Amino acid sequence: MNRRPLLAGALLALTLRPAAATPEDEAAALRAFTGGAALREGRVALDIPPLVENGNTVPLKVTVQSPMTAADHCTAIALFNEKNPQPQVITARFGPRAGRAELATHMRLATSQKILAVAAMSDGSFWSTSAEVIVTLAACIES
Amino acid sequence: MARVLLNLPRSAAKGAVIEIRTLIMHPMESGFRPGMNGSILPRDIITRFRCSYNGEEVFRAELSPAIAANPFISFTTVATESGTLSFTWEGDNDFRQTETRDIAVT
Amino acid sequence: MRWLLLLLGMAAAQPRSGTQDMSRELQAMQADDSANPGMLWMQEGEALFQRREGLAGKACADCHASLAGVAARYPAWDPATAAPIDLAGRIQQCRAERQQAAPLPRESEPLLALTVFVARQSRGMALAPPADPRLAPARARGEALFRQRRGQLNLSCAQCHEERAGLRLGSALIPEGHANGYPQYRLEWQALGSLQRRLRNCMVGVRATAPAYGAAEYLELELFLAQRGAGLPVEAPAVRP
Numbered sequence: 001m002n003r004r005p006l007l008a009g010a011l012l013a014l015t016l017r018p019a020a021a022t023p024e025d026e027a028a029a030l031r032a033f034t035g036g037a038a039l040r041e042g043r044v045a046l047d048i049p050p051l052v053e054n055g056n057t058v059p060l061k062v063t064v065q066s067p068m069t070a071a072d073h074c075t076a077i078a079l080f081n082e083k084n085p086q087p088q089v090i091t092a093r094f095g096p097r098a099g100r101a102e103l104a105t106h107m108r109l110a111t112s113q114k115i116l117a118v119a120a121m122s123d124g125s126f127w128s129t130s131a132e133v134i135v136t137l138a139a140c141i142e143s
Numbered sequence: 144m145a146r147v148l149l150n151l152p153r154s155a156a157k158g159a160v161i162e163i164r165t166l167i168m169h170p171m172e173s174g175f176r177p178g179m180n181g182s183i184l185p186r187d188i189i190t191r192f193r194c195s196y197n198g199e200e201v202f203r204a205e206l207s208p209a210i211a212a213n214p215f216i217s218f219t220t221v222a223t224e225s226g227t228l229s230f231t232w233e234g235d236n237d238f239r240q241t242e243t244r245d246i247a248v249t
Numbered sequence: 250m251r252w253l254l255l256l257l258g259m260a261a262a263q264p265r266s267g268t269q270d271m272s273r274e275l276q277a278m279q280a281d282d283s284a285n286p287g288m289l290w291m292q293e294g295e296a297l298f299q300r301r302e303g304l305a306g307k308a309c310a311d312c313h314a315s316l317a318g319v320a321a322r323y324p325a326w327d328p329a330t331a332a333p334i335d336l337a338g339r340i341q342q343c344r345a346e347r348q349q350a351a352p353l354p355r356e357s358e359p360l361l362a363l364t365v366f367v368a369r370q371s372r373g374m375a376l377a378p379p380a381d382p383r384l385a386p387a388r389a390r391g392e393a394l395f396r397q398r399r400g401q402l403n404l405s406c407a408q409c410h411e412e413r414a415g416l417r418l419g420s421a422l423i424p425e426g427h428a429n430g431y432p433q434y435r436l437e438w439q440a441l442g443s444l445q446r447r448l449r450n451c452m453v454g455v456r457a458t459a460p461a462y463g464a465a466e467y468l469e470l471e472l473f474l475a476q477r478g479a480g481l482p483v484e485a486p487a488v489r490p
Binding site: 056057058059061081084085086088089090091092093094095096097098099100102103104105106107108 | 161202208210215216217218
């Protein structure tokens with residue numbers, strides 16, 4: 001069996017990628033959201049597939065533990081990434097009228113990387129979690 | 144007008160948390176992608192989404208080029224009273240679209 | 250012993266939908282009408298189906314109530330042209346003859362929308378290619394095309410999607426390449442597209458010359474693929490990576 005054509009096929013997958021955001025970019029974007037407050041681990045769950053077949057559309061859901069009362073609620077959820085061209089993904093803002101602190105969306109992943117989800121609470125605290133996502137290289141892209 | 148798909152209940156019990164799921168047809172051209180001739184295609188994305196309930200904002204989101212084409216956003220709100228939910232997407236090139244849905248709260 | 254082998258052989262011959270090769274998350278996206286982006290086209294198709302078009306001033310809905318099961322039986326034999334016709338082709342034909350409306354080009358948004366609206370009415374039904382003997386020659390040509398090496402990479406459809414299905418190309422799983430989800434929302438396209446677009450992708454991918462949309466070669470491949478995937482549930486609009 002001749003393997004060469006298949007290897008050549010695999011080379012179809014090579015695509016040009018724009019420059020990724022730097023760690024400083026991500027830190028700056030995070031600072032703009034938190035005002036420099038410390039992140040605490042917990043209260044945030046990020047449901048995102050660990051292995052992604054195509055980075056163009058990656059479903060995810062963020063759920064924050066909060067009573068969502070007038071006195072104690074989540075005010076915002078923000079998502080950041082390491083290696084897309086820009087560190088921001090989405091920032092959602094809401095209040096007790098949301099009932100639950102939940103956000104689901106479809107995001108893009110330029111490559112394998114860590115996604116950071118941060119929740120802002122009405123008491124001024126910030127909570128976070130992160131998830132590593134592996135993007136498998138698409139073999140058959142439209143050319 | 145971009146096609147929009149809104150999924151939310153037409154009626155709900157007072158105080159119930161309802162889930163709202165939205166899809167809108169939009170390329171979300173990232174501004175980082177080369178076109179057929181090799182030059183970078185200009186950014187054309189939806190940058191803001193808002194949901195108001197009888198005129199009061201209950202949810203808003205700022206979107207970046209990292210949101211997938213044909214943006215999907217799902218969130219919840221408490222069914223407080225009968226009335227109208229209004230959804231507005233805004234973006235580059237003066238993109239702006241508003242859709243409304245009525246809800247009966249009992 | 251022989252019956253056991255026969256049974257195993259039959260089990261191996263069971264076609265495997267691309268859905269089974271996707272992550273649980275993409276399967277969920279496909280199954281959820283409120284998250285499947287293909288439903289944007291489906292909704293548009295529903296509106297177009299109701300709209301009066303052309304000199305005849307007729308809407309599709311004036312003649313057709315339910316089209317459940319129809320997509321599962323296409324491509325079919327078209328006596329008028331004495332040739333096979335696929336679902337998009339039938340919609341084009343209906344539009345030209347019954348509505349006397351301007352043609353919708355292949356792969357145009359309204360044609361994809363109408364096609365997915367019709368196809369979705371067969372969701373969950375088994376692909377049931379017609380046994381019409383007039384289709385047999387074109388179907389046989391389709392199978393020959395499926396097995397014919399082509400392009401600078403000198404690869405046939407069968408070499409990837411039959412002989413190496415379940416293996417990997419780079420890190421991507423090679424699916425069996427069945428046609429039960431079209432028109433489908435392909436994440437690579439970030440849009441809805443037809444089976445002909447997907448076939449064209451594969452041809453360009455192996456560096457072969459792809460015929461223009463609507464060419465007999467696609468119809469023949471579509472006919473063979475319907476036979477090859479017979480029994481699989483219609484999944485339109487499927488989501489695929």
